[in-house]
Amino acid sequence: MGWWRLKRVTGYLGAVVVCGGCVARTCLTDGASDNIDRSPQRSGDSEEISRRGLKLQQVQVFFRHGARTPIHLTPNIEQASYRADIHNRTLPHTDFKLTLKSLAGDTIEKSLYELHYSKTVLQGGCVSGSLTTLGQQQMFELGQRLRSEYVGQGALLDPTFKKEQVYVRSTNINRTIASARCVLAGIFGVHELNDSGSASISISPQKDEVLLPNPHVCSVVRDINHAAMIHFDNIPGIQQDRLHLEKILGVDSSTSGHKLNFIVVRDDMIARQAHGLHVPEKLLLLQAMIERNATRIMYHAFCGQHEAELELAVRMTAGPALTMAVKEMKACIKGSSQQRVCLYSVHDSLILPLTVILGSYDGRWPPFAADIRLELYADKQGEHWVRARYCGKALNIRGCHGSFCKYSDFIKNISQFLVEKEDYKRICSSNILKKIAKDLLVHDSKEEDDDGRSERPAGL
Ligand SMILES: *[C@@H]1O[C@H](CO)[C@@H](O)[C@H](O)[C@H]1NC(C)=O
Ligand SMILES: *[C@@H]1O[C@H](CO)[C@@H](O)[C@H](O)[C@H]1NC(C)=O
Ligand SMILES: *[C@@H]1O[C@H](CO)[C@@H](O)[C@H](O)[C@H]1NC(C)=O
Ligand SMILES: *[C@@H]1O[C@H](CO)[C@@H](O)[C@H](O)[C@H]1NC(C)=O
Ligand SMILES: CC(=O)N[C@H]1CO[C@H](CO)[C@@H](O)[C@@H]1O
Numbered sequence: 001m002g003w004w005r006l007k008r009v010t011g012y013l014g015a016v017v018v019c020g021g022c023v024a025r026t027c028l029t030d031g032a033s034d035n036i037d038r039s040p041q042r043s044g045d046s047e048e049i050s051r052r053g054l055k056l057q058q059v060q061v062f063f064r065h066g067a068r069t070p071i072h073l074t075p076n077i078e079q080a081s082y083r084a085d086i087h088n089r090t091l092p093h094t095d096f097k098l099t100l101k102s103l104a105g106d107t108i109e110k111s112l113y114e115l116h117y118s119k120t121v122l123q124g125g126c127v128s129g130s131l132t133t134l135g136q137q138q139m140f141e142l143g144q145r146l147r148s149e150y151v152g153q154g155a156l157l158d159p160t161f162k163k164e165q166v167y168v169r170s171t172n173i174n175r176t177i178a179s180a181r182c183v184l185a186g187i188f189g190v191h192e193l194n195d196s197g198s199a200s201i202s203i204s205p206q207k208d209e210v211l212l213p214n215p216h217v218c219s220v221v222r223d224i225n226h227a228a229m230i231h232f233d234n235i236p237g238i239q240q241d242r243l244h245l246e247k248i249l250g251v252d253s254s255t256s257g258h259k260l261n262f263i264v265v266r267d268d269m270i271a272r273q274a275h276g277l278h279v280p281e282k283l284l285l286l287q288a289m290i291e292r293n294a295t296r297i298m299y300h301a302f303c304g305q306h307e308a309e310l311e312l313a314v315r316m317t318a319g320p321a322l323t324m325a326v327k328e329m330k331a332c333i334k335g336s337s338q339q340r341v342c343l344y345s346v347h348d349s350l351i352l353p354l355t356v357i358l359g360s361y362d363g364r365w366p367p368f369a370a371d372i373r374l375e376l377y378a379d380k381q382g383e384h385w386v387r388a389r390y391c392g393k394a395l396n397i398r399g400c401h402g403s404f405c406k407y408s409d410f411i412k413n414i415s416q417f418l419v420e421k422e423d424y425k426r427i428c429s430s431n432i433l434k435k436i437a438k439d440l441l442v443h444d445s446k447e448e449d450d451d452g453r454s455e456r457p458a459g460l
Pocket of ligand 3: 114
């Protein structure tokens with residue numbers, strides 16, 4: 001299996017921007033290695049809900065797809081076998097009648113990502129980047145957790161599926177579409193969904209896709225991504241660790257010209273671990289190093305190489321999706337929308353910068369089935385409040401105190417990251433990264449005068 005070829009072809013399509021990778025730890029309750037705090041409420045939350053008389057009006061959920069087959073393979077390591085009869089079965093309790101709807105009103109375009117994945121058939125018959133049977137179950141269980149909180153007598157949703165109340169949108173990739181299906185099945189059950197016959201998932205054409213950092217329409221996103229994925233050696237400390245890993249694997253990048261990316265090795269490793277497949281000892285020994293360095297590269301790929309790029313980067317990578325979610329909140333407050341639950345089936349590439357915007361990035365790779373929820377409440381006086389949650393746990397939203405943030409404060413605090421279509425387009429094609437780099441150079445040369453350093457491993 002030509003790993004180099006895979007990496008080359010991939011470029012930033014799929015492998016990078018739909019940044020692969022995953023983690024054995026998930027937001028599920030089963031993982032032994034799962035050390036994420038999943039307690040659904042903070043201790044004071046239910047008290048605050050009753051004290052203020054908060055009533056839930058709407059919840060929007062961004063979730064990462066479940067466990068999948070790898071997108072990358074490690075050079076000089078024997079491939080793991082992903083048997084299609086084990087890992088590519090459709091779970092009957094997630095199988096129901098579903099339609100896909102194009103948001104452009106025409107037929108859904110062929111997915112370039114799927115076209116790319118389908119070229120790599122893994123040992124065992126599964127295709128790269130596909131949601132596995134385990135991944136389906138993880139998403140189903142996320143759906144069940146949503147059901148337990150939001151469905152029932154006096155709750156946000158009736159147990160009967162009403163298409164006006166539930167909006168589902170996915171990126172145009174099989175594993176996210178299938179993940180959305182499994183979440184829906186977990187919320188309503190396949191009998192109800194089949195009886196209703198009206199469940200659908202909306203898909204945007206690539207040119208308008210906001211559910212992932214979109215390098216196809218935004219050259220600023222592409223350049224930020226490229227800087228991290230190709231020139232990751234600029235990140236202090238990476239090169240030394242990379243050379244060590246290459247030596248262990250017997251990879252000689254100086255002759256091949258292709259530096260081994262930690263994200264590649266991590267992706268392969270995590271997919272094996274999630275599915276209980278063998279991981280070679282020499283990789284296991286380096287797992288902590290691979291994890292940390294890969295996560296660091298991933299962070300820079302979506303949040304910029306330098307602190308000075310951060311605000312711009314996350315505004316361009318996750319801002320459009322957040323802007324869409326804020327519009328839904330506004331529509332709910334105005335009473336112009338009946339949608340109570342919005343489900344967005346996405347990737348780690350969106351989850352990570354979203355947590356950065358919310359002010360609560362935990363420094364880790366978002367695990368399979370990780371979810372961010374934006375809950376909109378109204379109090380007795382009719383004032384609105386927002387609670388954000390990551391893997392169930394309430395977050396401190398940037399600048400707010402406690403779990404609940406006044407809607408007006410929430411908007412004030414995140415407004416610098418919101419972006420309308422026209423501004424997005426304008427910024428995307430601007431030379432703003434060059435400007436930032438130039439400012440940094442001026443800044444750096446001043447510092448060098450001070451401390452005499454001749455060369456800095458600048459990220460830009
Ligand atoms: C629901 O419908 C799907 C196909 O549309 C079918 O395969 C499945 O068996 C049905 N499940 C139930 C429980 O009715
Ligand atoms: C995996 O399952 C999907 C959905 O049932 C199917 O379209 C695809 O052909 C299967 N792939 C393999 C390699 O079995
Ligand atoms: C992805 O989904 C399409 C449409 O359902 C299907 O034709 C294709 O075989 C799927 N690809 C894989 C790799 O399962
Ligand atoms: C790479 O991993 C090593 C070992 O865990 C760690 O000390 C180092 O800080 C990591 N490098 C980066 C850039 O995160
Ligand atoms: C970063 C930011 O805008 N923080 C503000 C969030 O909202 C609170 C309450 O209005 C302000 O005090 C913060 O300054």
